[in-house]
Amino acid sequence: MLGKVIRLVVFFNLGLRYLFWKIILEINGGAIGKKVKIFEGVKMALKRGCPIMIGDHVSLQKGVVLSTSEKGKIRIGNDVYIGEYSVITSNAEIEIGDHVLISPHNDIVDFNHIYQDRSIPINRQGITAEKITIQEDAWIGSGCKILRGVTVGKGAVVGAGSVVTKDVPSYHVVIGDPAKTIKERGKKVGKSDGDS
Numbered sequence: 001m002l003g004k005v006i007r008l009v010v011f012f013n014l015g016l017r018y019l020f021w022k023i024i025l026e027i028n029g030g031a032i033g034k035k036v037k038i039f040e041g042v043k044m045a046l047k048r049g050c051p052i053m054i055g056d057h058v059s060l061q062k063g064v065v066l067s068t069s070e071k072g073k074i075r076i077g078n079d080v081y082i083g084e085y086s087v088i089t090s091n092a093e094i095e096i097g098d099h100v101l102i103s104p105h106n107d108i109v110d111f112n113h114i115y116q117d118r119s120i121p122i123n124r125q126g127i128t129a130e131k132i133t134i135q136e137d138a139w140i141g142s143g144c145k146i147l148r149g150v151t152v153g154k155g156a157v158v159g160a161g162s163v164v165t166k167d168v169p170s171y172h173v174v175i176g177d178p179a180k181t182i183k184e185r186g187k188k189v190g191k192s193d194g195d196s
């Protein structure tokens with residue numbers, strides 16, 4: 001009986017959060033698909049003209065933050081999982097393809113502050129922003145940083161704690177700071193070409 005009540009409360013809260021964010025996103029030109037799970041503590045900070053678009057069957061775990069400003073835009077495909085306390089901040093565009101898996105505690109940020117001029121505080125020098133793309137079926141391990149202008153290719157794997165500063169080719173497995181390829185998914189060691 002108690003289990004049933006708890007399940008009902010959880011279901012009710014998920015439904016309320018879904019409705020709340022659907023209204024907020026749509027008012028601001030964004031969209032949200034079907035069967036999207038939004039857990040407690042999720043925040044979406046956006047302004048008009050900087051939409052957040054979320055596909056079907058997306059899961060935004062506890063504490064996820066999606067934020068757009070300047071000319072930012074966030075597009076999330078279908079069947080995407082975004083792990084606890086991941087923060088996605090866009091001033092250009094961040095596109096996340098279908099079936100992407102983002103583990104907890106990731107930072108995905110598509111802009112830098114301009115810092116060249118010593119006579120002006122950095123926070124008054126403006127920003128440079130460039131689109132980030134995470135293509136379908138990629139897996140970003142826990143605690144990574146994905147920086148401005150990067151494309152993580154289809155089916156790529158980014159090891160836990162990596163800092164991604166350059167494009168990751170499709171199906172490559174990268175690790176480290178800065179992230180470098182250690183192997184390719186589905187390729188047998190010793191084989192010179194083609195997937196296994």
Ligand SMILES: CC(C)(COP(=O)(O)OP(=O)(O)OC[C@H]1O[C@@H](n2cnc3c(N)ncnc32)[C@H](O)[C@@H]1OP(=O)(O)O)[C@@H](O)C(=O)NCCC(=O)NCCS
Pocket residue numbers: 083102103104140141142143157158159160161162173174175176182
């Ligand atoms: C990248 C990863 C997928 C590779 O797994 P794997 O294919 O089993 O590779 P291995 O464990 O054999 O590691 C290969 C080498 O890379 C090193 N390595 C693996 N992951 C690493 C990482 N994240 N950072 C630094 N080095 C790493 C290993 O120590 C090993 O080094 P060695 O050859 O000198 O011994 C895995 O290590 C990883 O980071 N997983 C993410 C876990 C995670 O975030 N889980 C959350 C789930 S939601």
